[in-house]
Amino acid sequence: MLLLTPGPVQTHPSVRAAMAEDVAPWDSSFRPLYTRLRERIRVIAGGVEGVHVTLPLQVAGHMMMEAALRTFVPADRAVLVPVNGQYARRAVKLGRLAGRRVVELAVPDTRGVTPSEIQAALAAHPECSHVALVYSETGSGIVNDPAAIGAVVRAAGRRMIVDAVSAFGALPIDLAQQPEIDTVLFTSNKCLEGLPGFAFAVSRIDSCEAAAGHAGSWSLDLADVWANTRASGMGSLRFTGPVQSLLALDVALDRFDAEGGQPARLARYRANADALYRGLKGLGLKPYVEAAEQGPIVVTIHQPAGFVLADFVEALKRQGVLISSYYTSVQSSFRIGTIGDVHLADMEKAVAAVKAALDELGLRQAA
Numbered sequence: 293m294l295l296l297t298p299g300p301v302q303t304h305p306s307v308r309a310a311m312a313e314d315v316a317p318w319d320s321s322f323r324p325l326y327t328r329l330r331e332r333i334r335v336i337a338g339g340v341e342g343v344h345v346t347l348p349l350q351v352a353g354h355m356m357m358e359a360a361l362r363t364f365v366p367a368d369r370a371v372l373v374p375v376n377g378q379y380a381r382r383a384v385k386l387g388r389l390a391g392r393r394v395v396e397l398a399v400p401d402t403r404g405v406t407p408s409e410i411q412a413a414l415a416a417h418p419e420c421s422h423v424a425l426v427y428s429e430t431g432s433g434i435v436n437d438p439a440a441i442g443a444v445v446r447a448a449g450r451r452m453i454v455d456a457v458s459a460f461g462a463l464p465i466d467l468a469q470q471p472e473i474d475t476v477l478f479t480s481n482k483c484l485e486g487l488p489g490f491a492f493a494v495s496r497i498d499s500c501e502a503a504a505g506h507a508g509s510w511s512l513d514l515a516d517v518w519a520n521t522r523a524s525g526m527g528s529l530r531f532t533g534p535v536q537s538l539l540a541l542d543v544a545l546d547r548f549d550a551e552g553g554q555p556a557r558l559a560r561y562r563a564n565a566d567a568l569y570r571g572l573k574g575l576g577l578k579p580y581v582e583a584a585e586q587g588p589i590v591v592t593i594h595q596p597a598g599f600v601l602a603d604f605v606e607a608l609k610r611q612g613v614l615i616s617s618y619y620t621s622v623q624s625s626f627r628i629g630t631i632g633d634v635h636l637a638d639m640e641k642a643v644a645a646v647k648a649a650l651d652e653l654g655l656r657q658a659a
Contacts, residue, residue, distance in 0.1 A: 298430040298590040301632025310543040311536040323527025337494040338466035347517040350533030353457035356477045356491035358386040359512035364474045369421035374405035377429030378620035404436045407444045427459035431620035435587035446472040474499040486544035489537030561588040564630035571643035595624040611645035
């Protein structure tokens with residue numbers, strides 16, 4: 293089965309095979325591997341040694357977002373969230389349930405937020421110490437630009453949290469050039485093409501130290517992860533986690549380096565998305581966003597008349613392709629991921645599978 297979702301993603305057999313080993317995370321032989329992984333990840337993020345540190349948690353991506361909001365946003369301040377997709381809406385909910393004040397900036401889910409919109413919102417809301425930005429919104433496929441937004445945030449003297457869960461490893465980030473970013477967060481899966489199990493935040497050390505005691509949680513306190521690192525070393529975990537996924541990530545990062553790193557991975561995903569976008573449009577389907585707004589992570593399509601998503605997903609599975617069985621865009625849609633260990637031939641297979649599924653369901657005329 294060809295897995296084409298924006299996460300979890302299709303992985304290489306060598307990555308999956310790396311998990312077939314029992315390991316003891318407290319053993320001295322595991323510590324160098326864990327240390328090496330954290331350093332490799334910091335480098336991909338453009339983090340500076342002694343300024344930034346990789347902080348792992350054995351959680352899903354949205355749990356890491358909660359940890360970031362709890363840790364870095366002071367309880368007496370607020371966070372501005374540009375809302376142009378489901379994952380921004382999750383950030384709003386997570387922030388409020390964590391007891392933080394949240395200011396929503398409504399943006400259509402068909403385009404990225406602009407720097408001028410952020411600038412105006414920050415001017416109108418001096419209570420906001422932070423902007424929480426979702427880099428890649430996988431509901432519609434759009435991308436927000438953390439470099440352009442960060443320049444406005446930096447000029448306003450505010451801070452930024454970047455949710456790069458579906459972006460990191462493909463879309464660029466350079467923490468050395470963006471001192472306003474307290475943390476960028478992501479997972480071991482998605483564009484790194486490892487297996488799910490761990491989430492990571494590459495964070496400023498000074499921001500972690502200033503945030504001690506903010507979180508109101510032990511499990512989701514990134515400042516405490518840093519305190520444990522400082523006391524016990526980079527090879528130490530606070531709590532036992534799915535460490536086999538770290539073995540898989542080590543192999544996945546070897547593959548990442550061999551491919552040519554972030555620029556090469558972005559080029560492959562971009563080519564995948566462009567081919568899929570053209571192919572589905574060629575079938576008479578209507579993309580959810582204009583080509584200029586289409587990111588490289590997932591292609592989202594308006595549902596044609598008479599479409600039933602559950603039936604379509606099952607028809608695609610009969611063609612050997614698995615996609616998400618739900619949508620999170622404002623309007624009814626379906627989405628096909630273009631990331632993971634997939635290539636142009638897989639996009640051709642996906643287009644052919646969509647055509648066959650539409651034919652089977654009698655929906656080609658509607659498309």
